[in-house]
Amino acid sequence: MVKKLLKIIYFFICKIFEILFPLNCIVCGKLQPWNEKCICRQCWESYVNDPEIVNFQKRLSLPVIQKKLRKFPETDFVRVFCLGPYDFPLNDLVKNFKYNGFKNLAEIFAEQLYQLIKNQIPQCKILYVPMIPKQQRDRGYNQTFLIARNLASALSMDLVNRGIKFKYKHKPQVDCSYSQRINQMKNTMALSGDWEQITGKNVLVVDDVFTTGATLSEAYRVVKSGGANQIYAAVVAVTV
Numbered sequence: 001m002v003k004k005l006l007k008i009i010y011f012f013i014c015k016i017f018e019i020l021f022p023l024n025c026i027v028c029g030k031l032q033p034w035n036e037k038c039i040c041r042q043c044w045e046s047y048v049n050d051p052e053i054v055n056f057q058k059r060l061s062l063p064v065i066q067k068k069l070r071k072f073p074e075t076d077f078v079r080v081f082c083l084g085p086y087d088f089p090l091n092d093l094v095k096n097f098k099y100n101g102f103k104n105l106a107e108i109f110a111e112q113l114y115q116l117i118k119n120q121i122p123q124c125k126i127l128y129v130p131m132i133p134k135q136q137r138d139r140g141y142n143q144t145f146l147i148a149r150n151l152a153s154a155l156s157m158d159l160v161n162r163g164i165k166f167k168y169k170h171k172p173q174v175d176c177s178y179s180q181r182i183n184q185m186k187n188t189m190a191l192s193g194d195w196e197q198i199t200g201k202n203v204l205v206v207d208d209v210f211t212t213g214a215t216l217s218e219a220y221r222v223v224k225s226g227g228a229n230q231i232y233a234a235v236v237a238v239t240v
């Protein structure tokens with residue numbers, strides 16, 4: 001009963017918030033964006049169909065990612081899929097996704113990654129980059145898990161829930177300089193509870209933003225140590 005009442009109160013508080021602080025599409029400014037994604041359908045579709053973006057996505061080896069990965073000679077992804085450069089509007093969408101609770105963006109990120117990845121990879125186990133547990137508790141969700149879950153379901157592949165984890169705390173990447181980012185990620189991750197599911201299998205690792213490549217390289221090292229076969233990665237954006 002109390003729970004029901006609280007739900008009703010919560011519903012009305014949300015409605016009042018919606019009236020006081022209406023949601024606008026971050027691109028065209030139009031009110032009531034599509035299903036709380038902070039971008040309207042038209043703007044998202046014109047972004048993903050922009051010839052420059054289509055061309056960016058289709059390039060087999062994205063030069064910007066290749067260049068960053070040269071710093072990690074042991075990292076050898078078969079291919080890294082990426083939706084676009086970390087420029088407007090993708091950068092703002094990712095920030096809203098991570099920090100402002102726009103969890104529904106996972107659906108359109110995953111849908112677009114699916115369009116890019118389908119028929120391009122063999123059967124894979126889908127893994128996602130973990131979060132530091134405290135950070136995840138504060139945020140209430142792991143954004144890469146949300147993308148990976150939607151993507152796994154679109155691709156009809158298995159999501160490995162606990163494939164890799166952080167061994168110990170480190171400073172959030174956002175507070176670090178470029179060289180700190182590269183060095184401080186080394187040996188921070190380890191295999192987690194369900195890791196045996198990846199042994200002898202192909203793996204696709206999902207992350208949100210490819211900045212230095214340090215996080216994905218560390219994930220690669222751990223996944224490889226778990227006996228994975230071919231390893232792919234999928235990210236929403238890459239900083240250029």
Ligand SMILES: [Zn+2]
Pocket residue numbers: 025026027028029030039040041042043044
């Ligand atoms: Zn719009």
